[in-house]
Amino acid sequence: MNTSVKDTMESTFAGWTETVGNAMLEGEARMSTRNTDVFYGDKQAIFGVDLDIGKNEVLAMIGPSGCGKSTFLRTLNRMNDTIDICKIKGEILLDGENIYDKNMDVVSLRARVGMVFQKPNPFPKSIYDNVAYGPRIHGLVSRRAELDEVVETALRKASIWDEVKDRLDQPATGLSGGQQQRLCIARTIAVSPEVILMDEPCSALDPIATARIEELIAELSENYTIAIVTHSMQQAARVSTRTAYFHLGRLIEVGSTDKIFTAPDHKLTEDYITGRFG
Amino acid sequence: MTSSSLFLLLVLIVAVSYFFGRKRSEVVAQSVGGIRHLHSLPNYYGLMAAVWAGVPGLVILSLWVAFETTVMQGIVFSGLPDHLKTLTGPQVNLFWSEVYNLRSGAISAPSDPALLDAMAHITTLEQQSKIGKAVMVIALSVLGGGIGWSLIRPTQKARNQFEVVLRTLLMLSSMIAIFTTVGILFSVLFESVRFFREVPITEFMFGTKWSPQVAINAEVAGSSGAFGAVPLFVGTLMIASIALIIAVPIGLMTAVYLVEYASRRVRNIIKPLLEVLAGIPTVVYGFFAALTMAPQLKTFFEDVGVNGVSSESALAAGLVMGIMIIPFVSSLADDVINAVPNSLRDGSYGLGATRSETIKQVVFPAALPGIVGGVLLAASRAIGETMIVVMAAGLAANLTANPLEAVTTVTVQIATLLVGDQEFDSAKTLSAFALGLMLFFTTLLLNIVALAVVKRFREQYD
Ligand SMILES: Nc1ncnc2c1ncn2[C@@H]1O[C@H](COP(=O)(O)OP(=O)(O)OP(=O)(O)O)[C@@H](O)[C@H]1O
Numbered sequence A: 001m002n003t004s005v006k007d008t009m010e011s012t013f014a015g016w017t018e019t020v021g022n023a024m025l026e027g028e029a030r031m032s033t034r035n036t037d038v039f040y041g042d043k044q045a046i047f048g049v050d051l052d053i054g055k056n057e058v059l060a061m062i063g064p065s066g067c068g069k070s071t072f073l074r075t076l077n078r079m080n081d082t083i084d085i086c087k088i089k090g091e092i093l094l095d096g097e098n099i100y101d102k103n104m105d106v107v108s109l110r111a112r113v114g115m116v117f118q119k120p121n122p123f124p125k126s127i128y129d130n131v132a133y134g135p136r137i138h139g140l141v142s143r144r145a146e147l148d149e150v151v152e153t154a155l156r157k158a159s160i161w162d163e164v165k166d167r168l169d170q171p172a173t174g175l176s177g178g179q180q181q182r183l184c185i186a187r188t189i190a191v192s193p194e195v196i197l198m199d200e201p202c203s204a205l206d207p208i209a210t211a212r213i214e215e216l217i218a219e220l221s222e223n224y225t226i227a228i229v230t231h232s233m234q235q236a237a238r239v240s241t242r243t244a245y246f247h248l249g250r251l252i253e254v255g256s257t258d259k260i261f262t263a264p265d266h267k268l269t270e271d272y273i274t275g276r277f278g
Numbered sequence B: 001m002t003s004s005s006l007f008l009l010l011v012l013i014v015a016v017s018y019f020f021g022r023k024r025s026e027v028v029a030q031s032v033g034g035i036r037h038l039h040s041l042p043n044y045y046g047l048m049a050a051v052w053a054g055v056p057g058l059v060i061l062s063l064w065v066a067f068e069t070t071v072m073q074g075i076v077f078s079g080l081p082d083h084l085k086t087l088t089g090p091q092v093n094l095f096w097s098e099v100y101n102l103r104s105g106a107i108s109a110p111s112d113p114a115l116l117d118a119m120a121h122i123t124t125l126e127q128q129s130k131i132g133k134a135v136m137v138i139a140l141s142v143l144g145g146g147i148g149w150s151l152i153r154p155t156q157k158a159r160n161q162f163e164v165v166l167r168t169l170l171m172l173s174s175m176i177a178i179f180t181t182v183g184i185l186f187s188v189l190f191e192s193v194r195f196f197r198e199v200p201i202t203e204f205m206f207g208t209k210w211s212p213q214v215a216i217n218a219e220v221a222g223s224s225g226a227f228g229a230v231p232l233f234v235g236t237l238m239i240a241s242i243a244l245i246i247a248v249p250i251g252l253m254t255a256v257y258l259v260e261y262a263s264r265r266v267r268n269i270i271k272p273l274l275e276v277l278a279g280i281p282t283v284v285y286g287f288f289a290a291l292t293m294a295p296q297l298k299t300f301f302e303d304v305g306v307n308g309v310s311s312e313s314a315l316a317a318g319l320v321m322g323i324m325i326i327p328f329v330s331s332l333a334d335d336v337i338n339a340v341p342n343s344l345r346d347g348s349y350g351l352g353a354t355r356s357e358t359i360k361q362v363v364f365p366a367a368l369p370g371i372v373g374g375v376l377l378a379a380s381r382a383i384g385e386t387m388i389v390v391m392a393a394g395l396a397a398n399l400t401a402n403p404l405e406a407v408t409t410v411t412v413q414i415a416t417l418l419v420g421d422q423e424f425d426s427a428k429t430l431s432a433f434a435l436g437l438m439l440f441f442t443t444l445l446l447n448i449v450a451l452a453v454v455k456r457f458r459e460q461y462d
C-alpha cells in the first residue's frame, strides 16, 4: 500500500475506536467472528471485525465497493483458503466451534455453510447435473426419483423451474446471466446448508426475479441463517433484520435494519445511506 | 546487380514511397482544413503508397528468381545439336553440372565441343537476365509508388484498403502451411503409385511378411522381396500404445499435482526439471533403453520364469519412449488445467466438494478438449519416434503380439530403407514412400477421431 492511501485511511479512522451498535448479540449466535483480520499478502483487507450472526436472522452487509464485504463473507466458510496469499487471524465460530481449528473438516463445513458467489459460475455440465452436484457428492439421496425431486424443489425455490424444466439436460452455460445466477442459488440450496452466504445474488436479475429471490430469502430465513451482501439499500431494507455497514475493511456500524436506515449513529453510515458517499 | 541488392533497393523505394505518401496526405489535408478532414490518418496513406511500390516489384522479383534458371536452360537446350537434345532425366542434370563445372574451371576439357557453346550461351543469357530483372523491378516499383502517390486524396479510404491488404497477407501466410502439406502429400503419393505398380497394394496392406532387403539382389535366385507392411504397423502400434499407457496417466497426474496441489515453491522446482526431460536428445534415451532398460527387463523376466525374452524388445522401447513423452502430456495438460477459471473451482468447493471431486467432476471435463490435444500430440510423437526404436527394439520385422519380442516400426524401416546410397527407383526405396503415405493417413485418421471427440464434448458443454 502506498503512503498516500495509508494516510487517507489513517485520517479517515483517526477517531475510529470500535464498531458502533449491537455487533454482538445477547442470545445465542449461529456464527461469530472475534477480532478477525484478513490479509492479502502484505495488504490488510479486514481490520479486527467482531460480529455475530443470529439464528434465523437475515444479516445484510452493505458498504462501498472494495470495502471487503466479499472478503469477509468468504472467510465465513473458509473459501479464502483457496487463495494462496490470503491469511486470516482471529477466531470465527460456528455454533461455538472455531472453524479455523486444525480439526475442522473444511469439506463438511462448506456443506453446512453454503455460498452463492458474486459472479454466476455454473459448471460446464447440464442444468440438472449442476443442481444435482451437491446432493450427489454428499450422498443426500439414494434413488434417482428422490434426486429428481430435490432438483425440482431447488429449481422451483430459485424460481427458475418454469424456464428450464424442458431443457434440464442442456448445458447450463447456455443460460442467460440472470438465469445462471438463479441456477447457482438453486445449486446452493439443494445441499440444504444451515447457513447461506449470498454475495449480491440479485445483481443480474430483473425486478420480478429479484422479488422472487427476496421471497425465497424470507422463506429460507424461517429455518436457515442468511448473510447477504448487497449494493441495493432497498433490498437490504426489504429482506434483512439486521444490517452491517463496512468501510475500508472496518465494520463501522451494526444495528437493526430499521435503525440503520432511519437513524444511524455513525457519520460514515449516514453519509453512505443518504448517498453522500460511495 | 544481384537479386539481394536489388531487393535492398526495392526496400529503399518502398520506404521513400511511404515517406512521400505520408507527406502528400498532409499536404492534401491542408487544402481541406486539417488532418481530421482526411478519411484516414496520414500513416495509412503512407502505408498504401508503400504497398503500391512494394507488391508489384516483389512479385515480379520472386517470379523471376524462381523461373530464370529453368527458362534460360530451356532456351540453351533448344539450341543444342540434335544428339544432345535427346538427353533425358538424370542425363540432363549431368549435362548441366558439366557445363557449370567447365565454366568455373573445375573441368578443363569438355567431353563434347557443344558444351563450350552451351556455356557461352548460358553466360550471355544470365547477363541479360540480370539487367532485365533490375530494370523491370525498379521500373515497376517506381511506377507503383507513383500510382500510389497520385491516388492520395482526402476521400481515399486508405485505412480500409490497408485492412484488405493485411487480410490478404494473413490469408497467404495460412496458405503456406497448407500448400506445403499438399505438396509433400502429392510427391509421396506419386512415388507410392510407382511402388504399387511393382507391388500390389493388397499385398502391401495385408501381407504379413516384410523383408525388403532381398529385393536389391535381383540376380539371387528365388528372391523377390516381401512387402507386407502389417508387421510394421503392428510394431508401431504396440510401441506407441505402451508409450501412451505410461505417459498419459503419469503426465496427467503430474499436471494435476502441479496445478491443484503443489505449492508455488515445489512447482518452481518441478517444472524446469520436466523441461530438462523434454530437452534430452532421443539418442540418449535410445541408449538408455538399449543398454539399461532392455537388459534389466530381460533379467527381470527371466527371474520370474519367463524364458525366451529377447534382448531387444518392444517393451523396453515403449517404456523409455513413454518416459520421453511425459513432459509433452504434462506441460500441455498443465496449461489447459491452469486455464480452467478459478470461479468454477470455487463453485465446487463452496458446495463442499473435496479437491479430488472438484478435479474429477469440474476441472477435468472443462479441460478435456485441451487434454485430448495434448494426448494426440504425444501420440504423434510416439508414432514418429525412430531413434529409441532403432536402438532398443531392433530391425526385425516380427509379427507378434508379445511385447517381449523384438519388433520394428514404420519410421525405423523408412530410415533404414533410405540410409546409404540407393537407387531411387528400386521397389525397396519406393516402399519407403508407400510407408510414409500410410503413416500420413494413420495420423490423419487419429486427428480426425480426436477432433470428433473434442467437438462432441464442446457441443455438450459450451
Ligand atoms: N484475491 C485477492 N488478492 C488480492 N487482493 C484482493 C483479492 N480479493 C480482494 N482483494 C482486495 O481486497 C479488498 C476487498 O475486496 P472485496 O472483493 O472483498 O470487496 P467488496 O466489498 O466485495 O467489493 P464489491 O462491492 O465491489 O464486490 C479490495 O481492496 C481488493 O482489491
Ligand SMILES: [Mg+2]
Binding pocket: A069, A070, A071, A118, A199
Ligand atoms: Mg464483492
